Amino acid sequence: MGNRMRVVYYMNQFFAGIGGEDKAYEPPTEFEGPVGPARLFEKKLGGKGIVVKTVSCGDNYFAENAEKVKGELLERIRSASPDVFVAGPAFGSGRHGIACATITSTVAKELKIPAVTAMHPENPGIDVMSMPAYVLPTEIMATTMDNVLTRISKFVLKLVEGQAIGDSKVEGYISLGRRVNIIDPLTGADRLFPLLWAKLKAEDFTTEVPLPKYEVIPPPPAINEIAKATIALVTESGVVPKGNPDGLVSWSEERWFKYPISHLDDFTSTTHQTVHGGYENTNVNQDPDRAVPLDVVRALEKEGRIGKVADFLLTTSGNVCTTDSAKRMGCEMAEYLRRERVDGVILTST
Amino acid sequence: MKDELMVKTYDIDSIVFSDRTAYDQGVLSIREGELKALLLEDEDIGSVVLGIARPGDSARIVHLYDVIEPRTKVEGPGGVFSGWLAPPSGNAIGTIHRLSRAAVITCTELSSEGDEYTEQGEGVVDMSGPIAEMTPFSQTVNVVVEVKAKRKLTIDEYTKAVTRAGLKTAKYLADTTVQKIPSGTEVLPGRFTINPDLPNIVLILVVAGTSPTLDTYVYGRSCIGMVPTLVHPNEMAEGALVAFSSMASSSANKTYYYQKNPLIENLHSHHGTRHNFVGVIIQRGYSYEYNDKERIASHSANLARFLKANGAIITSEGGGHILIDTMLACRECEERGIKTAVVMIEQTGKDGTGSPWTDFVPEANLVVSVGNVDEFVHLRPVKTAYGGKKYLKTEIAANAANDVRIKDICCVNSMLGAARVRSVYEDRK
Amino acid sequence: MPEVAKKIGCNRVVKGVAITNPTGDPGLPVEEERSLRRKVVLQALSALEKEVKTG
Numbered sequence: 067m068g069n070r071m072r073v074v075y076y077m078n079q080f081f082a083g084i085g086g087e088d089k090a091y092e093p094p095t096e097f098e099g100p101v102g103p104a105r106l107f108e109k110k111l112g113g114k115g116i117v118v119k120t121v122s123c124g125d126n127y128f129a130e131n132a133e134k135v136k137g138e139l140l141e142r143i144r145s146a147s148p149d150v151f152v153a154g155p156a157f158g159s160g161r162h163g164i165a166c167a168t169i170t171s172t173v174a175k176e177l178k179i180p181a182v183t184a185m186h187p188e189n190p191g192i193d194v195m196s197m198p199a200y201v202l203p204t205e206i207m208a209t210t211m212d213n214v215l216t217r218i219s220k221f222v223l224k225l226v227e228g229q230a231i232g233d234s235k236v237e238g239y240i241s242l243g244r245r246v247n248i249i250d251p252l253t254g255a256d257r258l259f260p261l262l263w264a265k266l267k268a269e270d271f272t273t274e275v276p277l278p279k280y281e282v283i284p285p286p287p288a289i290n291e292i293a294k295a296t297i298a299l300v301t302e303s304g305v306v307p308k309g310n311p312d313g314l315v316s317w318s319e320e321r322w323f324k325y326p327i328s329h330l331d332d333f334t335s336t337t338h339q340t341v342h343g344g345y346e347n348t349n350v351n352q353d354p355d356r357a358v359p360l361d362v363v364r365a366l367e368k369e370g371r372i373g374k375v376a377d378f379l380l381t382t383s384g385n386v387c388t389t390d391s392a393k394r395m396g397c398e399m400a401e402y403l404r405r406e407r408v409d410g411v412i413l414t415s416t
Numbered sequence: 417m418k419d420e421l422m423v424k425t426y427d428i429d430s431i432v433f434s435d436r437t438a439y440d441q442g443v444l445s446i447r448e449g450e451l452k453a454l455l456l457e458d459e460d461i462g463s464v465v466l467g468i469a470r471p472g473d474s475a476r477i478v479h480l481y482d483v484i485e486p487r488t489k490v491e492g493p494g495g496v497f498s499g500w501l502a503p504p505s506g507n508a509i510g511t512i513h514r515l516s517r518a519a520v521i522t523c524t525e526l527s528s529e530g531d532e533y534t535e536q537g538e539g540v541v542d543m544s545g546p547i548a549e550m551t552p553f554s555q556t557v558n559v560v561v562e563v564k565a566k567r568k569l570t571i572d573e574y575t576k577a578v579t580r581a582g583l584k585t586a587k588y589l590a591d592t593t594v595q596k597i598p599s600g601t602e603v604l605p606g607r608f609t610i611n612p613d614l615p616n617i618v619l620i621l622v623v624a625g626t627s628p629t630l631d632t633y634v635y636g637r638s639c640i641g642m643v644p645t646l647v648h649p650n651e652m653a654e655g656a657l658v659a660f661s662s663m664a665s666s667s668a669n670k671t672y673y674y675q676k677n678p679l680i681e682n683l684h685s686h687h688g689t690r691h692n693f694v695g696v697i698i699q700r701g702y703s704y705e706y707n708d709k710e711r712i713a714s715h716s717a718n719l720a721r722f723l724k725a726n727g728a729i730i731t732s733e734g735g736g737h738i739l740i741d742t743m744l745a746c747r748e749c750e751e752r753g754i755k756t757a758v759v760m761i762e763q764t765g766k767d768g769t770g771s772p773w774t775d776f777v778p779e780a781n782l783v784v785s786v787g788n789v790d791e792f793v794h795l796r797p798v799k800t801a802y803g804g805k806k807y808l809k810t811e812i813a814a815n816a817a818n819d820v821r822i823k824d825i826c827c828v829n830s831m832l833g834a835a836r837v838r839s840v841y842e843d844r845k
Numbered sequence: 846m847p848e849v850a851k852k853i854g855c856n857r858v859v860k861g862v863a864i865t866n867p868t869g870d871p872g873l874p875v876e877e878e879r880s881l882r883r884k885v886v887l888q889a890l891s892a893l894e895k896e897v898k899t900g
Contacts, residue, residue, distance in 0.1 A: 196767070197842050245768040245839040247787045247822065249549055254759055255678035255833030258729065258784045262757040263690055265782050266615045266727050274785040274838060275762060277778065278771035285856035285897045292894050303867070349866040355882065356869025362879070362886045372890065410893040412886065414867050415850070705863045 071115035071226055074143045075104040076153035076169050078162045082122035090161075092124035094138045103211060107152065110219035115226075119146040125161035128168075135165075136172050143173060150222055151177070155184035155214045156191060158206030163191025167201065174199035180225035184214050187240055200225075201240045295409035298376035300399060302384030302392075303350065303357035303416045304342030305333065314383050316341050320391045322382035322399060327375070332361040342383045342416060358414055376408050384415065417492060419606030421650040422511040424490075424598035426590075428518040431468050431557045439592035444515065446559070451588060455561070460577035462566030467802040469521075469558040473543040476795070477560055478814045479523040479804035480539030480826050481662055483553060483670040484582045486515040487655060488590035496590075497583045497655040499636015506635055508650035509606060513593045519556040519672055520589065522582035523803030524563045526629065526662060528571040536629055538808040538824040539665035545796055550828045550837050560802040561585050575628045575660055582671070583658070604650050604684070608693060615726035616694045619679055620716055620749075621832075622732045622742045623669060624661050626702035630734060631660035632669070634698060644699045644716040646723075649680045652696065661734060666789060666822055666829040667761050669733040673832045679729055679759075694723045699745060701738035709741050717748035727755045732831045735761060735789065735823075743777045750779035759831045762788045762839045772839075786830060787837035789823040857892040859885060 079089045081102040100108045100117035108117045121142050128135050143151065151173040156163035166183040171194065174181035184202040185191050195201050202221060204214050217238060224231065234241035250257065257274070264271040289295050306314050312323050330337065333354035340350045340357060350357045358379065367375050380399050384392065403411065427442055434445035448466055455464045469475045489495045492510015495502030526536045541553045548554035563581050565574055610616070623632040625639040632639045634647075635656055647656060652674050661668030683693040699716040703709055720728050728749045732742035739760070746756045760783050762772035768788055794817070801814035812818050822828055828837050850858045861867030868882050 241841060243769065244842040245762060245764045245772065245788055246842045247791050247837050247839055250836045250838050253678060253833055253836050254784050254786050254830070254838065255682055257838075258679070258757050258759065258833055259682055259686065259690070261782055261784065262617070262727055262729065262755070263615075265755050265757070266617075266691075271782060273782050274840075275760060275772050275783040277776060277780065278773070283856065288896045289893045292890060295893075297890075297893075349869065349871045352871065353869060356866040356871070356878075359868040359882050359886050362868075362883045365883075366886065366890070412889050414861065416867055706860065 070113065071149040072147060073108070073111075073115050073117045073150045073152060074119045074121065074146050074148040075100065075107065075117050076121050076139070076151070076166065077102055077104070078165060079122060079124045082120065084122065084124075090124045090126040093127050094121065094123040094135055094142065096121045096142050103155070103215060104152075106212070107215045107219060110215055111223070114223060115150065118148065119143070123165065125165060128165040129161050132168060136168060139169055140172060140176060144177060148177070149179060150226055151179060151181040152218060152222065153183040155204050155208070155211070155218070156189060157204050157208050158186045158189060160190045163189035164194055165191075167191035167195045170201070171196040171199045180222060182218055182222055182225070184218055192240060192242070195242055197242060197244065200231075202238060203240050289410050292372055292410070293370055294373040296374045296376055296407065297363065297372050298378075298380065298403055298406075298408040298411045299327070299358050299360060299363060300380040300411050300413045301358045301415070302382055303414055304340040304383035305338055305350065305354045305358050305379070305381055306341060308337055308339050310339065310341055314341050314381070316383060319383045320395070322380055322395045324378040324380050324402070326377060327360060327379045328377040330360060331364045333358060357416065359412070363412065376403070376406060417509050419509055421508050421604045421606070421653060423602045423604060423653060424511060424513045424593075425516045425600040425602070426513060426593045426596065427599040428515050428557055430470070431518065431559060433468070437588070437592060439596055444518070444589065444592060446589070451585065454588060455563075455581050455584060458577060458580060460566060460569055460573055461563055461581060463564040464581070465562040467560040467562070469541070469543050469560055469802050471543055471555055471557065474799040475543040475802065476798045476800070476815060477521055477523060477541040477558065477802045478538065479525050479562070479808055480541060480665060481522045481524050481578050482582050482659055483672040483826070484520045484522075484586040485672050485675045486518055486520060486586045486589040487675060488513050488587050488593070489654065490594055496587055497658065499633065500580065500583050500658065501587055504635045504637070506651050506654060506656050508648060508654045508656075512654060513590050513598070515590055515593070516599070517556055518589070519553060519558050520561060520582055520585045521553065521558045521803070522561050522563060522578050524578045525804060525808065526571065526574055528574060529568045531571040535663070536808065537663040537665055538820065539662070539826045540795065540820070540824050541826050542795065542798065545798075547793060547795060547825060550835065551826050552835055553826060559585065559589065562803050571628045575662065579658060579660065583655075604653065606648065606650060609688065610692045610694070611688055614688070614690065614692050616724050617683060617691045617727040617729065618694050618697060618720045618723050618725040619683060620697045620699055620720065620728050620730045620745055622699045622701045622730065622738060622745060623657075624702055624734050624738060625700035628660065629662045630702065632700070633658040633660060639698065639700045642698075642700045644697055644712055644719055646719060647696050647698055649677070649684070649693075649696055652677060652680065657698070664734045664789075664823055665826045666824065667734055667786070667831055669830070669832060670827060673827070673830065673834050677832060678834050679731070679832060691727070694725060699741065701732065701741035703741070709744055713741060713744035713748045716745050717752050717754065720749055720754050721752045725754050727757070729757050729759070731759045731833070735763070737775070739773060740775045743775055743780060747777040747779045756780070757782045757784060759784045759786060759833050761786050761829045761831060763790055764788045764839070765790050766792065768839070768842065784833065785838040786833065786835065787822070787828065788839045789821070789829050791822045792819050793822050793825065794819050856897050857895075859888045859892055861885065
């Protein structure tokens, strides 16, 4: 590639100068040459590349029409025959981050060219990034734009020159934490022993699977007057109305459902069943109270021990559910329960 | 008789069907009719189809049930596979013969009337191509024994019938080496000499024990309900443990790897130089109650402590809540000052972004990865399929292309450390 | 598995009966099973009424 490389650049409506939140519903559009931060970026390439096109889309329009926008933008980008794609930087802005991550990952996969974006490490856009696209870290505020564009330009030049990109910490990009299978020269049995011998000698060793880190969730305060409280029943045991009207699946489920229970004192084998594939279902099918204790909770409500049983059962099937799905569902359920002014939850799990 | 087990190895260069069953300088001939007749003596078996799948062949084995190394006992009390082909009174002294670079692979499509059982999973071996790189049994010459039941059997009867067929075949093939000159001989001592300056390491095998499709037989008896127990590695070499895991083929243990255990091989080869190998503990996994899991894990760790172990290697098989049994064993050992190395699959989802496990203990700070079982792999078209005509529970021809979860490929994610697949962070490949 | 629940950040965890029936026991006669279930639920309610600190 003796000539200057051709860059196509994406940014949201704000950075493209179209407008602020008032223009967040603008559909995809494009400009010839560099616009907004792409101008400074082009300068930083030092003559080695030019931005031939800038594409843009309103953040809200992107969020609500992602599939359509992906396709449209891809065509606009492809038609400019780029060698490289850059998006953002999105800094701390969630919608812009998700849009940048989405389009950058799509371009990397479909057009098979180097594709780089940048945003804050906790931007929700990180969760939708996928290799072979790259994302560089930034601060939350856009005050460091100049520094970020310098880093992106250096990184992009490295990629285009075919240089090998090494460890994320060394090279300055955000590791996506994605695990892939490889075939090692040695078997697991052979790799184990040097590690164990080192551990036995209290020497340093590196585990092959770092333990998952889970965030510390501060415990909500205790319920003061439980006799006045509304308690909801939530479960991952897969209990659903008989016939499974919404087709809850037995594994890798990503959805949850709510079913009315205010008319019920009890779950029985005629009214409900379970579809969870991760445990032997016979016991719960015979009596679903064995997984979701409605009979007891309803009795306690009648006795005045608790104020009220919430009107709906929230249910999903947690079998082989990824932690990301489970976390998302938990957040969604919590939102719903908060709106319904539920005070406490009994969550049952198999 | 000395307290040792002599193991004579006979290398296999090729296996062919011929007019007589014999071993001659690396070539094993099999008289097909004779072997079939032997297996059909079993009342429960209706039909047997034999095949030979060789490394490099454009061939695939499907419906894999078990893999066994051909072995026989020529000197000493009892025989191989105690409780199956010999009285259940294992006494691992004397001499056994083994065929190396060879395996018996049993294949079947389990079915049963009325019985509720956890369904059989597919088990695949490719003899050439990218998948062959991953599965260890692409490197062995495989005698494939495809078995069908004669009539309706319970699932317990069916799995036992297929198991018997595999073990009988394994012994039948190894019997050809009686009186022949081996390629190599190894003497495995019964008593270990302990070097007090070296750390003691125990191997804890957490094995499946829950149903006829997910079980482990010890001296011919299911391990369901069994408390953790000690065995000597020579007992395993003689076939004391037989696998009954017809699910999760990539991470289930196969009988072959109880006979020829890669961790035990390494434990032996560095015994007296880097560590002292002090024994093997068999721990039954898949108990349903948390109390049982704690009880069993604690008992296991107590046995390890009794053996004065400084370190413990802890394995698992299959997936699901047996991984809890394994992690609890890790915690209990570490609490007793026994440093652990755990061999574990990862379940990071189709795209590898999930967390590796939901069940773990903070003490598991040394884990050897044997790969993400959720990844998909592509099986390319091959010329010949053995073991079945279609992929299990599909209408796709077994020799045609297919995309399957890696968990269908035999032993690729073996938690005995037998294979080379592992997971790494993508950007640090 | 209570250990895991605690590890991943749950602050109020009550041990259930078994994997196949966290709030039941098919081995018991119906009345005793109800009693057992009530005991587990009361433990849960009592956890909701207790102040807890992160471990």
